[in-house]
Amino acid sequence: MSKSQVALEHGAHEPFLQHHFHDLEQQGEASKIGMWLFLVTEILLFGGLFVGYGIMRTLHAEAFHQGHLHLDRTLGALNTVVLLVSSFTMAMAVHSARTGDRRRLILFLAATLAFAGVFLGVKYFEYSHKFHEGLLPGKYYRHAGDAVPGVAAFFAFYFVMTGLHGLHVLAGMVAIGWLLRRAARGDFSPSYYSPVDLTGLYWHLVDMIWIYLFPLLYLVS
Amino acid sequence: MSAHAESRRAVRTYALVLAGLLALTVITVAAAGVNFGSAFVNAVIALAIASLKASLVALYFMHLIHDRPMSAVIFVTGLVMLAIFLMFCFLDTLSREHVEPAVAAQIPVRAASISARMLSAS
Numbered sequence: 001m002s003k004s005q006v007a008l009e010h011g012a013h014e015p016f017l018q019h020h021f022h023d024l025e026q027q028g029e030a031s032k033i034g035m036w037l038f039l040v041t042e043i044l045l046f047g048g049l050f051v052g053y054g055i056m057r058t059l060h061a062e063a064f065h066q067g068h069l070h071l072d073r074t075l076g077a078l079n080t081v082v083l084l085v086s087s088f089t090m091a092m093a094v095h096s097a098r099t100g101d102r103r104r105l106i107l108f109l110a111a112t113l114a115f116a117g118v119f120l121g122v123k124y125f126e127y128s129h130k131f132h133e134g135l136l137p138g139k140y141y142r143h144a145g146d147a148v149p150g151v152a153a154f155f156a157f158y159f160v161m162t163g164l165h166g167l168h169v170l171a172g173m174v175a176i177g178w179l180l181r182r183a184a185r186g187d188f189s190p191s192y193y194s195p196v197d198l199t200g201l202y203w204h205l206v207d208m209i210w211i212y213l214f215p216l217l218y219l220v221s
Numbered sequence: 222m223s224a225h226a227e228s229r230r231a232v233r234t235y236a237l238v239l240a241g242l243l244a245l246t247v248i249t250v251a252a253a254g255v256n257f258g259s260a261f262v263n264a265v266i267a268l269a270i271a272s273l274k275a276s277l278v279a280l281y282f283m284h285l286i287h288d289r290p291m292s293a294v295i296f297v298t299g300l301v302m303l304a305i306f307l308m309f310c311f312l313d314t315l316s317r318e319h320v321e322p323a324v325a326a327q328i329p330v331r332a333a334s335i336s337a338r339m340l341s342a343s
Contacts, residue, residue, distance in 0.1 A: 029289070036292045040299030047303040051310050058314040061260060073250070080246050088239040091282040095235070099228050204282045208275045214246075215271055219253035221263035 016192050028194045035198040039205050042168075046209050049164070053157045053216060060150045067154025068220035070135050070143070072126060076218035079122050080210065086115035087207040093179075094200040097193035102183060105196070109180050112203065116173045123166055130155070158217055165213060168206045175199045238281045245274050 014024055021027035057064045093108035134142030137159045141152035179196055182188065188196060249270045257263050280286040285293045 033291060033295065036295040040295060040302075043299045043303055044306075047306055050303075051306055054307065055310055055314050058311070065260075077246065077250055081243060084239065084242045084246065087242075087278060087282055088235055091235045091238075092232070095228070095231055099224075201283055204278050207282075208278050211274045211278070212268070212271050215249055215253070215267035219249065219267055221253060221256075221260045221267070 014192070016187070024191050028192075028197070031194050031198060032201075035201050039201065042205060042209075046161075046164070049157070049161050050212070050216075053161065056153055056157065057220075060153060062148045063150030064154050065220050066146055066148050067151040067158070068218060070130070070133070070151075070155075071158070071218050072129075073218050075122055075126055076214055079119050080214045082115050082119050082122070083207050083210050086112050086119070087204050089115065090200050090203045094193070094196050097183075097188050097196040098190055100190040102186065102188070105183050105188065106180065109176055109183060109196075113173060113176045113180065116169055116176070120166060120169055120173075123162065161213055161217065165206070165209055168209070172199070172203050172206055175202065234281060238277050241277055242274055245270055245277075 017024050017027060021030065089108045089111040093105055093112060096102075096104035096108055130136070134144075135155055136142065136152075137156035138152055141155060143151070176199060179199055182195065249267060252266055252270065253263070255263075257266055279296065283292075285296065
């Protein structure tokens with residue numbers, strides 16, 4: 001029997017094995033490489049913003065210090081803790097999928113989704129407070145009484161960086177919702193859990209970006 | 222080692238990593254309140270702690286420590302590209318104060334004359 005015949009045989013038993021892969025392990029490894037390549041493009045996407053932030057902060061250190069005083073450090077730290085815990089629950093979800101524990105997989109995915117919701121809820125609260133105070137980016141800045149000029153530039157970076165990050169959290173929530181549906185349907189098994197694994201990688205990267213955003217935006221010295 | 226014991230060990234590792242990440246978050250907030258000499262040193266310390274946290278996430282939560290090397294090669298290549306990107310920008314902005322005194326003396330004059338021209342043009 002040739003290799004392709006073996007693959008066809010496997011395909012008959014494995015509904016999620018695509019015909020161009022030899023087996024599920026090869027399919028999983030290939031998709032993982034794809035995900036890591038995507039994560040690198042994400043790092044470079046945020047990297048451009050980090051470079052811009054770095055240049056503006058070194059040139060306008062006073063304005064960035066003044067700007068960060070308008071942010072609520074406690075809420076920033078709270079969101080950091082929420083996102084770190086969500087990374088832990090996501091790692092536990094991947095682990096549950098690998099060990100074939102469907103009940104715990106659903107539980108940990110739901111917990112991750114809930115923490116992501118809390119994160120965006122806190123962010124919504126922070127944003128509406130900033131809007132109310134007139135702390136808006138660029139030419140929309142309306143806050144009066146700053147000791148130094150250029151605080152609008154800090155808020156341009158604040159909104160673009162946290163906004164892009166927030167969109168990534170939202171996309172992660174959609175992906176986790178999709179995983180929950182598939183997990184409830186019983187799609188995943190110890191031999192097939194790539195979607196959980198890859199969504200986990202994406203989620204940890206979103207967490208990792210926030211790990212840098214928190215000290216850069218909320219703790220300017 | 223049985224599958225069950227291995228599973229328990231993995232869970233314990235994840236819990237320890239989370240504890241480490243939370244402890245480092247407390248340290249970051251505390252370090253922001255201490256003056257380490259200059260704003261630059263403070264920023265470097267904050268970013269060093271953030272990098273330690275990111276490494277914990279990458280190595281344990283993202284499994285780079287047990288994974289096939291291909292994932293780490295791709296990830297580190299991306300980070301190297303970002304480092305080059307950052308390095309050349311900071312070579313410029315952080316070295317502006319260290320130009321030759323003779324050159325530095327001319328910069329405010331030229332800047333002032335440029336802004337004066339821009340003002341008169343507008």
